[in-house]
Amino acid sequence: MSAPVDIREVGPRDGLQIEAPITTEAKIELIDALVATGVGRIEVTSFVSPRAVPALADAEAVAAQLGRWPGVTFSALVAGMGGVRRALAAGLTRIEYVVSASDGHSMANVGRSSEDSVTLIAPIVELVHGAGAELEVIVAIAFDCPFDGPTPPQRVAEIAARAVAAGADSISVADTVGTATPRRTGDVVDLVSAAAPGFDVGLHLHNTRGQGLANAWAGYEHGVRRFDSAAGGFGGCPFAPGASGNISTEELVYMFEDSGIATGIDLAATLEAARVASRLLGKPADSNLLRAGGPLVPGRLG
Structure with a gap:
């Protein structure tokens, strides 16, 4: 059995943020x-x-209801100090601060430059750690920007290094608009891993151009063990034109488990969660595995 992976389900946030409430x-x-x-x-x-x-x-x-599931680690995304204060006041102890690697997306997303967002990491770390919580820095637009074009990989690595120096607890990189390919994924992961020694770099991938699972596999081959995905493949960034669905959790689980890589996630239950998401949103899930009805042999991985 190969080294297991740790999948974070992002459906309740990234899967819903561009949908009708x-x-x-x-x-x-x-x-x-x-x-x-x-x-x-x-x-x-x-x-x-x-x-x-x-x-x-x-x-x-939503945060007020999380106590009913004591065995799960919940996190929330923030874009600035105000969001950090709200998240901490709501009882979240795992905070994700997103930093765009390009100015164009950063201005569209949070109304400030990429550099200004990087400068905020240190005070956010101080606020989060002061509350006894942990901070993950997610570098968005790590491959391409719909406004500025290709993102220099060294810029992504630089942000990661500065996040580590500021005291961030973990680092992830995001293919926000789903333009990465396996080669580029591996290249960026290698650079960020070198810039953040000792950190298990996470990957947040979108399947906009059909490369999501291939990129996840490339990430795994380059040492990534933390992945984000959304049941049903829903999601996208409202401030990045052309950005659409996450890689679907059920397809990611299917790929890894059938390859001898443990996820700790039940595939049959994940397919059912994708059906629930589809029903609640009133639209079909973007999941080939769900459309196919699951594995060829029922119950094989469920």
Whole structure:
């Protein structure tokens, strides 16, 4: 058996943020279905402007319900100090701060330059650690920007190094618009790993151009063991034109488990969670495995 992977389910945040808002009760139903898969980490919401991302305007209401699942580690994404304060006040102890590697996306996403966002890492680390919580820095637009074009890989590595120096607890890189290919994924992972020695670099991948699973495999071959995915393959960035769905959790689990790489996630339950997400959103899931009805042999991996 090869080294296992740690998959974070991001459906309740990234999977919902570009969709028409659904009720808090519906989100709790989705989280309940995701918890049933055995996943150990769930990105549950984002503490950002309700005007900018109305689908996640109920972040505090969702966070108030998380105590019903004591065995799961929940995290939330923030874009600045205000979001950090809201997340900590709501009881989150795992905070993700997103930093765009390009100015064009950073201005569209948070209204400040990439450099200004990097400068904020240190005070955010201080605030988060002061509350006894942990901070993950996610470098967005790590491959290409819809406004500025290709992202220099060295810029991604530089941000990672500065995040480590500022005291971040973990580092991930994100293919926000789904343009990466396996070769580029491996190249960026290698650079970031060198810039963040001793850190298990995470990957947040989108399947916009059909490369998501291939990129995940390339990441694994280059040492990545932490991956983000969303049941049903829903998701996308509202501030990056052309960005669409995450890699689907069920396809990622299927690929790894059938390759002898343990995920700790039940495939049959994940397929059911994808069906729940599809029903709640009122649209088909972008998942080949779900359309196919699961594995060829029923129950083989479920």
